[in-house]
Amino acid sequence: MKLIVIALLLMPLFSNASVWENKNKWTDVVNGKTYEVHFQNWIQKNIGIDFYSNKVFDGKPNPYYGLKPDCADAVYSVHAIFAYNNKLPFELVSSYSSKKKLTNLTTLYDKVNKTQFESRDTFIKFIKGFNFSKKGFSFIESGEIKFYDDIAKKHFTASELAEVYKLRLFINLIYVSYGTGSMKSQSYPVAVTKEAMVPGVFGLARDSNHHAWFIKEVTAYGTPLMLQSSISKPRSFPLLEMNLLQAWSPGTYVYGAVEGLPLSQKSGYRALRRPEDLFKAEHEIKQASYEQFDVPVLEHSAYYEEKLASLDEQLGPKIERLLGGICERISERIKSVELGVNKKNEINSEGQQCMNQKDHLDFSTPGRDKGDFERLIAIRRAYIKNINRHHSMTKKQKQIVSTLFPLWNQSLVAEIKFIEQIGVGDLDFCDFELGQGYEISLEEYKQRLLTGQLSNSPNDGLEKRWGFIMSTPNQCPNFGETWAPDLSSVH
Numbered sequence: 001m002k003l004i005v006i007a008l009l010l011m012p013l014f015s016n017a018s019v020w021e022n023k024n025k026w027t028d029v030v031n032g033k034t035y036e037v038h039f040q041n042w043i044q045k046n047i048g049i050d051f052y053s054n055k056v057f058d059g060k061p062n063p064y065y066g067l068k069p070d071c072a073d074a075v076y077s078v079h080a081i082f083a084y085n086n087k088l089p090f091e092l093v094s095s096y097s098s099k100k101k102l103t104n105l106t107t108l109y110d111k112v113n114k115t116q117f118e119s120r121d122t123f124i125k126f127i128k129g130f131n132f133s134k135k136g137f138s139f140i141e142s143g144e145i146k147f148y149d150d151i152a153k154k155h156f157t158a159s160e161l162a163e164v165y166k167l168r169l170f171i172n173l174i175y176v177s178y179g180t181g182s183m184k185s186q187s188y189p190v191a192v193t194k195e196a197m198v199p200g201v202f203g204l205a206r207d208s209n210h211h212a213w214f215i216k217e218v219t220a221y222g223t224p225l226m227l228q229s230s231i232s233k234p235r236s237f238p239l240l241e242m243n244l245l246q247a248w249s250p251g252t253y254v255y256g257a258v259e260g261l262p263l264s265q266k267s268g269y270r271a272l273r274r275p276e277d278l279f280k281a282e283h284e285i286k287q288a289s290y291e292q293f294d295v296p297v298l299e300h301s302a303y304y305e306e307k308l309a310s311l312d313e314q315l316g317p318k319i320e321r322l323l324g325g326i327c328e329r330i331s332e333r334i335k336s337v338e339l340g341v342n343k344k345n346e347i348n349s350e351g352q353q354c355m356n357q358k359d360h361l362d363f364s365t366p367g368r369d370k371g372d373f374e375r376l377i378a379i380r381r382a383y384i385k386n387i388n389r390h391h392s393m394t395k396k397q398k399q400i401v402s403t404l405f406p407l408w409n410q411s412l413v414a415e416i417k418f419i420e421q422i423g424v425g426d427l428d429f430c431d432f433e434l435g436q437g438y439e440i441s442l443e444e445y446k447q448r449l450l451t452g453q454l455s456n457s458p459n460d461g462l463e464k465r466w467g468f469i470m471s472t473p474n475q476c477p478n479f480g481e482t483w484a485p486d487l488s489s490v491h
Contacts, residue, residue: 017110019170023087026274039082043199044217047078047227053239061155063164066147068139068240071212072183073175074229075202078214079272080104080174084167091275093185095177101278108173109166114158117165123148130169136358140172146238180204180212187270188282191289192307194218197269203249206256206267211367213245215269222309223321224248230336243332246325250374251300253367255293268292301378302385315389316397322379323400323442327430329372330445334434336365337465340458354459354476363458366483369449373485376446380405380412403427403443412490416450436462452485 026035033041046058052067069077076092083090083104094100116126124145132141147168152161178186183204190196202214203226213228226245254267266282269292277285295303305313313321340363347355355363383401387408390398401408403425407415424443431441440448448454453467459476463469 017107018105019109019166020084020087020104022089022105026088035086035088038086039079040199042082043078043214047216049227049242049244051242053241055151061151063151063156063167065151066143066239067168067171068143069171069175069229070179071229072178072180073171074227074242075183075212075214075272076174076178077171078200080171081167089275091278092174092178093182093278095182098185099279102173102177103275104170106170109169112162112165112169114162117152117156117158117161120148120153123152132172135176137176140175142238143240144168144172180210181207183212183270184266187272188277188285188288189266189268189290189292190271190287191291192269192295192304194308194310196271196287196289197304197308201269201271203254203269204267205249205254205367213249216244218308220309220311221313221318222305222307223313224304244328246328247322247375247378248301248304249371250378251295251297252374253371255297255300298381302382314392315383315386316393318386319379319383319393319397319401322375322382323404323429326372326375326379326446327442329368329375330430330432330440330442333365333368333372334432336363336368337462338435339363340365340465341462344458344461357477357479360458360477360479360481364478364481365456365458366481369454369456370483372445373449376450377412377490380408384408400427400429404446412450413487416447416487419447420451434462434466438462438466438468440466450485450487456481456483 024035026039028035030038051057052064052069055062055065057064064077064081067077080090082088089104091101091103094102115122117123127141127144127148130141132138152164156164183202187202187204190201197215197218199215199217202212205211211228211230213226215224215226217225219225223246227242228245229240229242254269256267271287273280273285282288292300343355343359343363347353347359383405393401404427405415406422407418424441424447427441427443429442431439433439445454448467453470455464455467457464457474457476457478459474
């Protein structure tokens with residue numbers, strides 16, 4: 001959540017000219033398709049994990065290189081960039097007044113001109129004039145300087161940069177003004193249909209999880225390819241690479257506990273409102289649908305796949321795909337833990353023992369760990385539900401299941417105790433080096449996660465974070481950011 005007043009840091013005394021002019025409408029038809037459909041195709045074709053880190057985009061120097069969107073910002077950014085390139089309106093409800101709006105017609109940046117880009121010195125003076133670092137957004141400043149050094153000064157004229165920077169500053173204004181909390185009022189829930197669950201639609205987790213991601217593609221099997229960013233990445237890496245998700249997020253993560261959340265929380269899969277719908281009551285938006293909220297929380301992933309599939313995915317490949325997604329998440333956790341350990345060492349060297357609330361939020365992993373827990377449970381349930389298709393699995397796939405879920409027909413508690421007695425197996429499915437001489441496998445990670453041996457506190461060292469030493473509570477505050485597995489309701 002970003003403070004509303006932060007928006008003021010990107011509001012210099014500029015006036016009279018817009019970021020871009022509106023020449024088209026989202027409903028206009030070009031080459032037989034509306035701009036809405038062209039946007040979906042553009043997302044599917046062009047937006048990948050390296051959209052902000054690749055020096056080349058569409059065969060040309062990448063004007064979006066070095067931008068560092070957080071999760072909500074990544075959703076807003078792709079809409080704004082497509083709108084800019086096609087001269088379409090882009091509008092959001094203002095972050096400081098529910099009766100006003102922020103649009104591409106804002107006159108905040110009309111004084112941006114080529115003289116500010118004629119040398120590196122003039123550019124540095126220009127970008128530092130926005131006081132990003134003083135306001136806690138040094139990662140934005142570093143990204144802009146990297147863009148200038150790596151791309152801008154080599155491939156753009158000063159006049160071209162003046163136009164590029166109207167968009168980049170507008171996008172950065174969105175970054176510092178909006179977070180996941182704003183996404184509810186800017187959007188509406190969509191139907192679970194092939195026509196509605198399209199590229200650009202985004203998932204919004206329940207309030208306590210503070211996260212969002214967007215659909216890149218839905219496969220013929222009804223499974224998604226989705227992209228996400230996270231708060232620690234923009235702040236900690238020179239360039240941002242997004243994460244690719246290949247499974248629907250668990251219903252408990254998106255919609256709440258088993259009983260679900262009230263509609264007033266408005267999580268779920270949503271689409272950004274178009275200008276004509278910006279100030280309408282949600283139920284008055286023609287495309288709004290509440291179908292997804294009627295589905296039992298534990299059945300969401302299966303329901304989405306069934307509704308959106310045109311082909312049937314075999315059980316074996318499905319299990320391997322879902323576990324591959326867990327491996328990707330372990331890889332991302334390695335990076336997050338490394339960043340947390342480095343930050344912990346940094347503050348310790350300065351005489352501090354505990355992280356402050358901001359750093360704790362950036363480097364703790366309760367949401368990530370809970371998400372992995374729920375995904376592993378969902379994989380187990382998917383196997384149990386489709387056990388009648390076990391015969392179609394290969395020998396390797398059957399070995400994977402028998403190693404990870406040896407007592408699938410009993411309670412999870414019984415299964416975990418059984419594995420503790422016989423020891424985890426050796427799958428050779430995915431194994432990881434953690435640093436400091438430590439390694440972990442998928443099956444070890446699963447067992448430690450489910451038994452609460454992993455620590456999600458950034459005030460713990462690497463050994464506790466990965467369960468090599470039993471995690472006992474440290475004396476530092478957790479600011480409500482903690483999680484532990486509850487096996488009592490899992491069967």
